[in-house]
Amino acid sequence: MNVVVAQEPSTAARGRPGGDESRARMIAASARMFAERSFDGVSVREIANAADVNVSAVSYHFGGKRGLYIAALEQLLEEMRPVGGPVIERIVAVMADGAPSVSALRDVACFVVRHILTKMLSGDLEPWVTQTVLREFQNPTTDYRPMLDERVLPLHKAMGKLTAASLGTEVDAPSTVLAAHGVMGQIMVFAAARRVVQEELGWSEIEPAQLETIIEAAIRGVLGALGLKSDPEAC
Amino acid sequence: MNVVVAQEPSTAARGRPGGDESRARMIAASARMFAERSFDGVSVREIANAADVNVSAVSYHFGGKRGLYIAALEQLLEEMRPVGGPVIERIVAVMADGAPSVSALRDVACFVVRHILTKMLSGDLEPWVTQTVLREFQNPTTDYRPMLDERVLPLHKAMGKLTAASLGTEVDAPSTVLAAHGVMGQIMVFAAARRVVQEELGWSEIEPAQLETIIEAAIRGVLGALGLKSDPEAC
DNA sequence: ATTTATAAAACAAGCGTTTGATTAAGTGGC
DNA sequence: GCCACTTAATCAAACGCTTGTTTTATAAAT
Numbered sequence: 001m002n003v004v005v006a007q008e009p010s011t012a013a014r015g016r017p018g019g020d021e022s023r024a025r026m027i028a029a030s031a032r033m034f035a036e037r038s039f040d041g042v043s044v045r046e047i048a049n050a051a052d053v054n055v056s057a058v059s060y061h062f063g064g065k066r067g068l069y070i071a072a073l074e075q076l077l078e079e080m081r082p083v084g085g086p087v088i089e090r091i092v093a094v095m096a097d098g099a100p101s102v103s104a105l106r107d108v109a110c111f112v113v114r115h116i117l118t119k120m121l122s123g124d125l126e127p128w129v130t131q132t133v134l135r136e137f138q139n140p141t142t143d144y145r146p147m148l149d150e151r152v153l154p155l156h157k158a159m160g161k162l163t164a165a166s167l168g169t170e171v172d173a174p175s176t177v178l179a180a181h182g183v184m185g186q187i188m189v190f191a192a193a194r195r196v197v198q199e200e201l202g203w204s205e206i207e208p209a210q211l212e213t214i215i216e217a218a219i220r221g222v223l224g225a226l227g228l229k230s231d232p233e234a235c
Numbered sequence: 236m237n238v239v240v241a242q243e244p245s246t247a248a249r250g251r252p253g254g255d256e257s258r259a260r261m262i263a264a265s266a267r268m269f270a271e272r273s274f275d276g277v278s279v280r281e282i283a284n285a286a287d288v289n290v291s292a293v294s295y296h297f298g299g300k301r302g303l304y305i306a307a308l309e310q311l312l313e314e315m316r317p318v319g320g321p322v323i324e325r326i327v328a329v330m331a332d333g334a335p336s337v338s339a340l341r342d343v344a345c346f347v348v349r350h351i352l353t354k355m356l357s358g359d360l361e362p363w364v365t366q367t368v369l370r371e372f373q374n375p376t377t378d379y380r381p382m383l384d385e386r387v388l389p390l391h392k393a394m395g396k397l398t399a400a401s402l403g404t405e406v407d408a409p410s411t412v413l414a415a416h417g418v419m420g421q422i423m424v425f426a427a428a429r430r431v432v433q434e435e436l437g438w439s440e441i442e443p444a445q446l447e448t449i450i451e452a453a454i455r456g457v458l459g460a461l462g463l464k465s466d467p468e469a470c
Numbered sequence: 471a472t473t474t475a476t477a478a479a480a481c482a483a484g485c486g487t488t489t490g491a492t493t494a495a496g497t498g499g500c
Numbered sequence: 501g502c503c504a505c506t507t508a509a510t511c512a513a514a515c516g517c518t519t520g521t522t523t524t525a526t527a528a529a530t
Contacts, residue, residue, distance in 0.1 A: 015474025016528040022475080036374075040276040044520055054477050059521055061475090134373055138427045139271075139366060140434075148431070156435070174436055174445075178452035181428055182421040186460065189420025190413075192373045192427075196383070197416060199375075200391070201409055210409075217413035221460035225421065230462065250508025251494040257509080279486055289511050294487055296509090 023061050023071075025051040031072035035128035039069055070143070077147055079129055083119045084155040087112050091158040095165065105166050106228050110235035112162070113187055113219045120191040121206050121214065130191040137188075159184055166226040179225070186221045190214050258296050258306075260286040266307035270363035274304055305378070312382055314364055318354045319390040322347050326393040330400065340401050341463050345470035347397070348422055348454045355426040356441050356449065365426040372423075394419055401461040414460070421456045425449050 029050035033042040044065050048055040062068040094100045094108050120130050136144035137152055163180040164171040190197065194206065203210050223230035264285035268277040279300050283290040297303040329335045329343050355365050371379035372387055398415040399406040425432065429441065438445050454470055 013474080014472075014530045016476075017474080018528085019475060038273055038276065041273065043518080045518085054475095056478090056521080056523090057476075065520065131374060134427070135370070137431060138369055140430055152431070153435075156431075174448050175452050175455075177435055178425075178432070178449055179456055181424050181432060182453055182456035185420040185422075185424025185427070186417040186456075187420075189416050189423065192369070192420075193416055195375055196372060196387075196391075197413070200388075200412055213409050214413055217410050218417055220410075221414055221417035221421075224459040224462055225456035227459060230459075248508080249496050249506075251496095251510075252508080253494085254509060278484080280484085289509090291487075291489090291512090292510070300486065 019061065022051070022053050022057055026053060026058065026061065026068055027072050027075050030068055031075055032126070032128055034069060034072055035076075035132040039066075073143060073147065076129060076132060077150065079125065080133065080147070080151045083116060083125070084151055084158075087115055088154060088158040091162050095161055100165060102228060105162065105226075106223065107235070108162060109166070109222055109226060109228060110219055112159070113222050114215050114235070116187050117190060117215050117218060118211065120188075121194065121211050122208075127194060134188065134192050156180060156184065163226060166228055183222055183225055186225060187218055190218060254296065257286070257288050257292055261288060261293065261296065261303060262307050262310050265303055266310055267361070267363055269304060269307055270311075270367040274301075308378060308382065311364060311367055312385065314360065315368065315382070315386045318351060318360070319386055319393075322350055323389060323393040326397050330396055335400060337463060340397065340461070341458065342470070343397060344401070344457055344461055344463060345454055347394070348457050349450050349470070351422050352425060352450050352453060353446065355423075356429065356446050357443075362429065369423065369427050391415060391419065398461060401463055418457055418460055421460060422453055425453060 026047060030042065030047045033047060033050070044058050045055050047058060047068070051057075058065060058068050062071055090108055090111055094104050100108075119125055132144075133147065133152070136147050140148055160171055160176055160180040163169070163183060164173075164176045167176065167179060169176045169179075197214075198204070198206065201210075206214070219235055220230050261282060265277065265282045268282060268285070279293050280290050282293060282303070286292075293300060293303050297306055325343055325346055329339050335343075354360055367379075368382065368387070371382050375383055395406055395411055395415040398404070398418060399408075399411045402411065402414060404411045404414075432449075433439070433441065436445075441449070455466075458464065458466075
């Protein structure tokens with residue numbers, strides 16, 4: 001996780017410096033631990049050790065363990081922005097000019113699959129970031145509500161528009177919403193099952209060649225599910 | 236979760252009775268709690284309260300919290316048997332007579348989708364049972380290894396056979412394995428996202444009519460992804 | 471002198487497990 | 501049939517440890 005330390009404005013701050021760095025280290029260390037072991041599986045002392053701060057720093061800077069947890073989620077939310085943003089923009093753009101052609105729909109569908117899988121499976125995002133998203137998707141909680149509201153559902157809305165245009169159904173029809181979920185399922189399953197896939201195919205890492213194989217398989221499936229000509233080589 | 240209490244043989248046991256009932260109640264209460272809040276999020280005292288036993292009963296009967304945890308997982312494993320078993324049998328059966336026809340492949344694919352979704356989304360399995368499976372699929376752990384080895388991977392192997400026959404690819408080719416994952420993703424996404432789907436479509440419960448709508452959408456998507464004629468009404 | 475941050479120590483609460491006593495059953499001798 | 505003994509299960513209390521938070525002192529800056 002890349003954590004940006006806020007640059008102070010030119011007016012000098014008073015007091016002992018270093019709080020920004022400490023807060024950043026605590027957020028970075030804890031975000032990963034919370035993602036991997038969830039809230040109760042991580043102790044304040046472990047976070048403090050990993051972040052190289054005193055154990056009381058968590059209460060001092062964040063008001064307590066839960067405050068740090070919320071701060072870490074907000075950081076994750078920010079990290080997720082480049083995943084769905086471009087997809088939504090591309091889908092909205094292709095719809096802007098009236099009913100898009102089959103060719104245009106295929107191009108968008110190909111882009112969607114390629115972009116999301118590249119973001120999720122290459123080094124851009126750590127695996128546990130996508131794990132956190134998937135867990136929230138599966139079991140929505142109050143804590144992660146913004147993740148759902150601001151990242152997942154808008155992406156789903158956009159996918160619904162692409163699906164409606166491809167299948168010739170109404171955007172808000174249940175069959176469209178469900179088909180869009182099916183399409184997302186075909187993409188997200190590779191994030192969810194990345195370790196299982198690696199084990200089954202004997203891949204120690206997902207290198208660019210393997211990523212391309214996954215993208216191609218996913219494109220074929222998604223085009224097929226959308227009723228578009230499923231020939232990924234044309235992408 | 237239906238927990239069966241072992242019937243004692245005709246020879247009477249010595250000692251105070253009731254241990255079987257207490258163990259069953261502890262397993263049932265804890266399985267759900269572990270699924271919802273994972274191991275560290277549940278305390279022995281909470282389990283004891285929910286199961287109406289003394290707190291020391293966990294250590295007495297199971298050797299401790301972790302022993303109970305393992306026992307609960309084994310129970311879940313048993314619960315999952317009727318989900319994948321019939322699917323594997325059906326796929327194996329259709330392959331037994333050489334290359335199946337497209338019509339036969341469609342029938343099997345329809346059955347697979349209908350069976351799995353019916354098991355997962357109707358009252359047959361509690362939502363948190365499927366949540367546990369999905370969590371293990373996403374983040375395989377030592378604890379859940381049998382769930383993966385004995386339930387999930389065999390089902391995936393069978394799905395790979397169906398996929399290879401449908402797409403005309405080699406069973407063990409990476410593209411087949413990945414396409415099979417895509418197909419499973421299209422089905423499992425409805426278990427994973429059941430709460431999100433309910434919220435989006437305004438469904439308070441997934442009644443039989445809604446379940447049928449989901450099944451139909453999933454069948455259409457799966458048939459499309461498998462390159463089979465995607466007309467679910469023919470199922 | 472003030473403000474901000476850090477550190478060590480302590481606190482109260484909860485944790486999982488153990489201990490010793492009690493209860494509820496069955497068994498065998500008389 | 502009654503009683504003593506054995507076995508299995510349950511109970512309340514206690515234990516040692518870990519938890520998140522607070523307190524007080526110290527350090528580093530303006």
